[in-house]
Amino acid sequence: MVDEIPFEEALKQLEAVVSRLERGDLPLEEALSVFEEGVRLTKLCSARLSEAERRVNILTRSVESASGGPEERPFPILSPIEGEEEDEEDL
Secondary structure, three states, X not given: OHHHOOHHHHHHHHHHHHHHHHXXXXXXXXXXXXHHHHHHHHHHHHHHHHHHHHHHHHHHHHHHHHHXXXXXXXXXXXXXXXXXXXXXHHX
């Protein structure tokens, strides 16, 4: 089952899915099936990354509140196309 695989394995499988689709030689039904698998893997990777970010934010807030440091700030979100930061309003 897709939900039980580790993030790194899901990412490898997603990369393989993208490679298969980019070749462009799959019959339509098989391409759709592979695409659906890619969507499931993308959702899994996204959920795992969101959970990791949440945990880091909790740990950061915990450490900073104990030390009297600055307040929590979210990680900058990079544009997947240009590699530049996006404003939260762009999302």
